[in-house]
Amino acid sequence: MKTGALAHPTRLACAAKSAGPSLYHVLEVLGKERVLGRMEPALRYTLS
Numbered sequence: 001m002k003t004g005a006l007a008h009p010t011r012l013a014c015a016a017k018s019a020g021p022s023l024y025h026v027l028e029v030l031g032k033e034r035v036l037g038r039m040e041p042a043l044r045y046t047l048s
Contacts, residue, residue, distance in 0.1 A: 007023050011026065012042075014026060014030060015030075
């Protein structure tokens with residue numbers, strides 16, 4: 001799987017925006033706990 005296929009949905013789940021700073025910078029600024037907290041509902045919605 002290419003990085004782009006995961007980067008855009010991950011950015012949307014974590015930052016609620018489809019464009020902006022580097023995804024890696026966004027993840028770093030938000031921190032692990034906040035990122036995981038935002039990813040969990042997105043994954044649940046996607047997998048349901």
